[in-house]
Amino acid sequence: MNIGEVAKRSGLPAKTIRYYEDIGFVTPARGDNGYRSFGEKDLHKLAFLGRARGLGFSIEDCRTLLALYEDQGRASADVKRVAQKNLNEIDRKIADLQAMRGTLSHLVATCAGDGRPDCPILEDLGRR
Amino acid sequence: MNIGEVAKRSGLPAKTIRYYEDIGFVTPARGDNGYRSFGEKDLHKLAFLGRARGLGFSIEDCRTLLALYEDQGRASADVKRVAQKNLNEIDRKIADLQAMRGTLSHLVATCAGDGRPDCPILEDLGRR
């Protein structure tokens, strides 16, 4: 399989796949023309990575998860710990954004948004 | 005022203040010793930037907001548009994170997290 097809089937851009090779996630064989030649296993790995990234796991966490995925003797506790950590991180980010949202939506709601210069948004940002 | 005091009073790290000078947000004078010498106006600007960044505005948006802040003839509509765009962006991020959170929290909840290898998290990531 050439990179284009893998890209289509995995949903990842070809650029990203090359990058994932760079950082050691996959190691496709090479044809005589120098083209990468991916197998089904590579495709499966890349799809795995795409989903893990889609759930917000960092590249390093993906590395760990991939290793656990391929380790038949893993303990699910190890997987769960990584996932729980990511979940906590996501919760923290949501909380941060909710806090911003709270302040900002209030400010936006109280700004007239007309041609006059008076603006509660700037007043808030510029408060002493 | 030296950078240390400005850092303390603005809540921004000295490194960040130097960076903000680099990108043209402030232009402190220099003493004979080469030290930056900040005035109250600089401090106020930096605090403004700190709050704007804290509400999730990008550096470029901060630039726009700062210009509007200093423009007595501004229209609040211009401020509101920038803020509304940021609010939309925040909402999009929250939605993305909520979606991740939904899937991930379900997976975490169903994972035994013990010494056995069976793991719904990896099963989901590795699904065909």
Added chain:
DNA sequence: CTTGACCTTCCACTTGCTGGAACCTTTATA
């Protein structure tokens, strides 16, 4: 007079890709 706290600049690194240039190979079409 030395110690330690500040200050300076400059360069590299972070995360996770993405864009583009310059070039080669394969495939489809005139």
Added chain:
DNA sequence: TATAAAGGTTCCAGCAAGTGGAAGGTCAAG
């Protein structure tokens, strides 16, 4: 058969928004 389009290759640069660290200058206190 010539050529053009569509794929592939490598490598370098850049994004956001700083952060860390090295190497060095300066200032106040003991």
